[in-house]
Every structure is written in C-alpha cells, then in structure tokens.
Amino acid sequence: MKSSIATVCLSGSLPEKVAAIADAGFDGLELFENDLTAFDGTAIQAGRMIAERGLELVTLQPFRDFEGLEGRQRKQALDRAERKFDLMQELGTDLLMVCSSVHPDALPGLSRAAEDFHELGERARRRGLRVAFEALAWGRHIHDYRDSWEVVRRADHPAVGLVLDTFHIFSRQTDLNTIGSIPSDRIFLVQTADAPRLSMDHLSWSRHYRCFPGQGELQMADFMRLLEETRYDGPLSHEIFNDVFRMGHSDQTARDGQRSYRLLRAMAADSAVPVPQDIDGIAFIEVAAETEDLPALRNTLSALGLACVGRHHTLEAERWAINDLNIVLNPDSSFAGRSPGRTATAVTAFGLRVDNAYEAFKRADLLGFDIVEPEDVGATHGMSALRNVDGSLAYIIDNSQLSRTWDREFTRDVQPVPEGPVVGLDHIALSLSYHDFLSVLLQYRAIFNLDTTPSFDVTDPRGLIQSQVLCNASGTFRLALNASASPDTLSNRFVRRYGGSGVHHLALRSTDLATSAARLAEADVPLLPIPGNYYRDLAARFDLPPTQLDALADHHLFYDEDADGTYQQLYTLSGRRAFFFEIVQRDGYQGLGAPNAFVRVTAQQRMDATAPDPQATTGDTA
Ligand SMILES: O=C(O)c1ccc(O)c(O)c1
Numbered sequence: 101m102k103s104s105i106a107t108v109c110l111s112g113s114l115p116e117k118v119a120a121i122a123d124a125g126f127d128g129l130e131l132f133e134n135d136l137t138a139f140d141g142t143a144i145q146a147g148r149m150i151a152e153r154g155l156e157l158v159t160l161q162p163f164r165d166f167e168g169l170e171g172r173q174r175k176q177a178l179d180r181a182e183r184k185f186d187l188m189q190e191l192g193t194d195l196l197m198v199c200s201s202v203h204p205d206a207l208p209g210l211s212r213a214a215e216d217f218h219e220l221g222e223r224a225r226r227r228g229l230r231v232a233f234e235a236l237a238w239g240r241h242i243h244d245y246r247d248s249w250e251v252v253r254r255a256d257h258p259a260v261g262l263v264l265d266t267f268h269i270f271s272r273q274t275d276l277n278t279i280g281s282i283p284s285d286r287i288f289l290v291q292t293a294d295a296p297r298l299s300m301d302h303l304s305w306s307r308h309y310r311c312f313p314g315q316g317e318l319q320m321a322d323f324m325r326l327l328e329e330t331r332y333d334g335p336l337s338h339e340i341f342n343d344v345f346r347m348g349h350s351d352q353t354a355r356d357g358q359r360s361y362r363l364l365r366a367m368a369a370d371s372a373v374p375v376p377q378d379i380d381g382i383a384f385i386e387v388a389a390e391t392e393d394l395p396a397l398r399n400t401l402s403a404l405g406l407a408c409v410g411r412h413h414t415l416e417a418e419r420w421a422i423n424d425l426n427i428v429l430n431p432d433s434s435f436a437g438r439s440p441g442r443t444a445t446a447v448t449a450f451g452l453r454v455d456n457a458y459e460a461f462k463r464a465d466l467l468g469f470d471i472v473e474p475e476d477v478g479a480t481h482g483m484s485a486l487r488n489v490d491g492s493l494a495y496i497i498d499n500s501q502l503s504r505t506w507d508r509e510f511t512r513d514v515q516p517v518p519e520g521p522v523v524g525l526d527h528i529a530l531s532l533s534y535h536d537f538l539s540v541l542l543q544y545r546a547i548f549n550l551d552t553t554p555s556f557d558v559t560d561p562r563g564l565i566q567s568q569v570l571c572n573a574s575g576t577f578r579l580a581l582n583a584s585a586s587p588d589t590l591s592n593r594f595v596r597r598y599g600g601s602g603v604h605h606l607a608l609r610s611t612d613l614a615t616s617a618a619r620l621a622e623a624d625v626p627l628l629p630i631p632g633n634y635y636r637d638l639a640a641r642f643d644l645p646p647t648q649l650d651a652l653a654d655h656h657l658f659y660d661e662d663a664d665g666t667y668q669q670l671y672t673l674s675g676r677r678a679f680f681f682e683i684v685q686r687d688g689y690q691g692l693g694a695p696n697a698f699v700r701v702t703a704q705q706r707m708d709a710t711a712p713d714p715q716a717t718t719g720d721t722a
C-alpha cells in the first residue's frame with residue numbers, strides 16, 4: 101500500500117501543506133479542490149510542485165452532486181466533470197473522487213446512478229482518466245458503502261471504481277463484512293479516519309471531529325483486517341476534517357499522520373512491528389530544579405515521607421524515594437533534556453516501566469516516534485527515551501535495567517523507608533496546548549497497550565478544559581491529559597507561562613490523607629483552600645457524618661465516590677514551580693475526581709489572581 105494524506109488535514113497554504121506532507125515521508129496526497137482554487141499559481145505549477153517533492157497526486161476531490169440528475173442538469177454535471185478532467189490533466193492525476201449527491205433534485209435508484217457513472221467512466225476513459233465513487237454518510241440517496249459498491253458494480257466500467265472511507269462506514273455503523281468480498285481492483289481509493297464517539301449528526305461529526313487512526317474510538321483494526329482480505333494494494337489515505345488540525349502546525353500534524361499510517365499497517369497479520377506492551381508504572385520522575393527552589397521542594401517531599409536516599413556521582417542531582425517512587429531533583433538542566441527557553445523548576449522526564457524495553461523502542465521506532473539516545477543529551481545513565489511532544493523525555497526501562505542504573509549513577513545513602521502514609525505515585529497530569537493533545541494521545545496509544553477514558557470537559561471560570569485519562573488495566577499507570585481552546589483557562593495559562601506543554605501536577609497516593617495534610621501543614625507547605633460551599637454541596641450529595649465533613653473541610657480535602665469506592669484529594673500550591681503536587685487517598689475508586697475538578701481549577705485561578713504579576717516575577721501559583 102501507499103501512504104497518502106488529504107490536503108484538508110493540514111493548516112497553511114498549499115505549498116506549506118505539500119512541504120509538510122513530503123517531509124513527513126508520505127508517498128502521495130489527495131488534493132482538495134479548495135486548496136487548488138485558492139492557490140495563486142496555475143494547475144500545472146501546482147502539479148509540478150507536488151511532483152518535485154516526490155509525491156504522487158492520488159486524486160483530485162471532491163466532485164459533488166453528480167448522480168441522479170435528469171435532462172439539462174445531468175448534462176451540466178457531465179460538462180462540469182469535463183472541466184475537472186482538464187484540471188486533472190494539467191495537475192497530473194488520473195483519478196477524480198466523486199462523493200454521493202446531496203442535491204435536492206437528485207433522484208433515487210442504484211441503476212440510474214450506475215448509468216450516470218457508466219457514462220462518466222466512458223468520458224474519463226477516453227482521456228486516460230478514472231473516477232471513484234464514495235458514499236457520504238449524509239448522501240441524499242446513497243449513504244451506505246454497500247450501495248456505492250452496487251452502483252460501481254452495475255456501472256460495469258473499468259474506469260469506475262469505489263472509495264471506502266472509514267468515517268462514513270463507521271458513523272452509520274454499517275456492517276463491515278461486505279468489504280472482504282469486494283474485488284481489490286474495483287477499490288480505487290481507501291480513506292482512513294478515526295473519531296471519538298459522539299452523538300451528533302453525521303455531517304457535523306465528520307467535518308469537525310475526525311482524527312487520525314489511533315486517536316479516536318472507531319474499530320480501525322477490524323476494518324484493516326477486512327481490507328487485508330481483499331488484498332487491496334492502492335493508496336491508504338488519511339482524510340481528516342478536524343478543527344484542531346486546521347489551527348495546528350502542519351509539520352507536526354503530518355508527522356503524526358505518518359505515524360498513524362504505520363500504526364494501521366502494523367495491524368496487518370504479518371507485521372514485523374512488535375505488539376504494544378503494558379506500562380507497569382512510573383519508575384521515576386525527574387525534576388529540573390533551580391537551586392533556589394530546592395529547599396521548598398525538599399521540605400515538601402520530606403513532609404510527604406520521602407527521603408533523600410542517594411546522590412548522583414558526578415551531578416548535583418539528589419534521589420528522593422519512598423517504596424517504588426523515585427523523584428530525582430536535578431539542578432543540572434542539560435541532563436534533563438529541557439527545551440531551550442524554559443527556566444522554571446519543572447518535570448522534564450519520567451521513566452515508564454515495561455516488560456521489555458527493547459521491544460517497546462523497536463515498536464516506537466518502526467512507528468516513527470522520536471527516540472533520544474543517552475549520548476544525544478550527554479547523559480551517562482545509558483537509558484534511551486521517547487521525546488515527548490513538549491520536549492520532555494519518557495524513558496522506557498525494564499526492571500533489570502533500573503536497579504543497575506541507580507547503583508551506577510547514584511550513591512546509596514539510606515534505604516527508602518516508608519515514614520508516613522504516602523506509598524507511591526498515583527498519576528501524572530499534563531497541561532497541553534490544544535494541538536499537542538492529539539499528538540500525545542497518539543504517541544501513548546500507538547506505542548503502548550493503554551485504555552482511554554472518554555474525554556470530558558472541566559469548567560474553568562475562563563473556559564472549558566478538555567480532559568482525558570490514559571491508564572493501564574491494573575491502575576498502576578494513569579496519565580491525565582488536559583487542553584483548552586480558551587486562552588485564559590488554568591491549563592492554557594500554564595502552557596503560556598511555561599513556554600509550551602508540560603507536566604502540570606504530580607499526584608502521590610496516601611493511605612491516610614488527613615495525616616498527610618497535617619504533616620504538610622506542620623511543615624508550612626501551603627495547601628489550596630477550598631470554599632465552604634463545596635462542603636455544603638458534599639453534604640447534599642453524599643451521606644457523610646458531620647464529623648467527617650468537618651474533618652474534610654479542616655484539611656482542605658476534596659471527596660468523591662463511585663461504584664468502586666471513595667476518593668479524597670488535596671492540592672499544594674505550585675509557588676515558583678511550574679507544577680504542583682496533589683495527594684490522593686484512593687479506596688477502591690477508579691477515577692481522578694472529575695466531579696471536583698471545576699472547584700479545584702476555580703480555586704487555583706483565584707489563587708493565581710491574587711499572586712504577583714507573572715510577567716514581573718516567577719512567584720506564580722498556576
Ligand atoms: O465533508 C465532505 O463534504 C466530504 C468530502 C469528501 C470526502 O471524501 C468526504 O469523506 C467528506
């Protein structure tokens with residue numbers, strides 16, 4: 101198969117789109133007619149620009165409202181097609197993609213449509229061209245790929261073939277099984293798109309929410325298995341209409357598109373790409389710490405019961421630990437692989453524990469993700485990492501590797517002895533720019549075997565924050581992704597101040613949150629204050645004894661229940677740092693306290709408003 105992508109997927113001008121598509125390594129592209137119509141060169145120049153970048157022009161599309169017309173309207177539609185054939189010959193493509201008609205005058209009937217396509221195919225053939233028919237999910241009469249296939253079959257013309265577009269097929273929940281029996285030479289084009297499951301009309305869903313396979317919830321693997329049965333060998337072309345892609349960076353989107361294409365190919369039975377592995381947990385977190393922030397960090401960590409258990413042999417870095425949780429405070433920023441221009445004390449790396457790191461890297465590499473070797477960042481630890489879209493590093497390690505690394509790199513001053521109720525890490529939360537959100541989702545879901553919760557909206561006083569959680573089956577790995585289209589939400593204020601996406605908070609797990617809160621208070625670690633109204637609402641929602649409600653309020657704790665159990669949360673303020681700590685007590689509960697999030701972000705925005713001007717000082721609380 102050949103990899104292709106439609107120009108409509110990307111932001112920018114036609115030359116920018118063509119460059120991004122070529123640089124990302126695609127074999128070809130679908131030219132959306134609007135991109136040509138708005139291009140300030142000739143069709144010949146556009147075709148040459150595409151060819152010079154080594155790209156095949158797979159098709160010109162879409163040709164609309166063709167089938168089912170009579171008399172003068174039918175003749176006009178055929179004449180219109182001839183004008184597009186002229187363009188195609190100048191552009192250097194032999195395929196016109198025709199989508200099913202939404203014309204109010206279009207008449208029903210598969211045989212009538214087949215006659216129209218026979219005639220169109222004959223006109224195309226005379227000019228050495230072909231046409232391909234797609235059923236739009238909202239087509240007036242034809243909105244099922246089995247009907248468009250029947251039209252193509254009855255048209256019975258070598259220049260008339262079928263388009264399969266996964267979005268239209270899945271959005272109507274059409275049975276897939278007919279796909280396997282379509283002769284491969286009758287399929288001229290396969291368009292691939294994923295999407296989140298949303299209940300809305302087909303057209304709005306398609307035009308705004310499509311995403312790359314691997315980012316959504318459609319059963320792409322089922323489709324690919326049936327396509328494989330046909331032995332189809334033509335272009336596999338992403339066609340994504342997505343509001344975020346339209347505002348994103350075309351290079352980043354095109355690179356993700358190529359990764360998604362490889363992910364689709366890796367679904368084939370004979371793929372050489374290793375299968376995705378589980379993430380068992382987070383082995384360590386690295387904080388690039390400015391020296392003046394170290395005392396406050398050390399104070400918070402010791403109040404939480406972590407101890408400094410070793411020092412780096414050559415760097416200033418300290419290893420803080422409790423049980424399996426390791427936090428490395430590293431004042432040497434070069435080790436952390438930080439992006440230029442970022443100065444705040446911030447989380448710049450974490451280590452993902454897997455069964456077989458070699459296989460995970462092999463999969464990541466074959467899918468086209470960026471891998472950073474230790475030499476690249478001048479590190480002696482010997483661990484390779486994925487480069488996250490924000491420039492931070494996700495090391496991938498297996499257990500054998502980890503103990504060796506600690507001993508080679510760090511002294512062992514004290515054994516990590518549990519000294520309080522904090523037992524380890526619960527989750528990490530990222531605040532992402534809106535266009536990084538889907539990139540991060542693709543990276544983690546493509547490489548690893550993870551579940552994704554449905555996306556939900558948190559109401560921040562300045563707009564909505566979209567939130568989604570990636571997690572493993574056993575609950576030992578949770579990564580929360582947050583992004584917002586509104587400029588002044590908490591998550592976007594973080595992104596702006598920090599100079600990009602990044603880790604917004606670290607959540608540790610306690611077995612006794614009230615005691616953890618008391619220890620933080622004793623150590624003068626300020627906690628996020630929670631308004632009294634929150635506890636009035638808790639009293640109404642849950643059957644909690646007054647003493648328990650008072651205790652929650654006294655310690656600034658959030659509370660929630662689900663079918664599996666209860667959950668309590670508290671938050672520290674970030675002070676000068678880019679991130680803050682959350683401490684949770686999870687008694688069976690599976691979520692991340694989503695019903696409390698609007699109160700939390702509102703309280704954080706309130707703290708932020710009373711903090712000194714972030715432009716003038718780094719003493720912010722975002
Ligand atoms: O939204 C549309 O009109 C449209 C156009 C062309 C396509 O291939 C498609 O799937 C949708």
Ligand SMILES: [Mg+2]
Binds near residue numbers: 234265291339
């Ligand atoms: Mg399509």
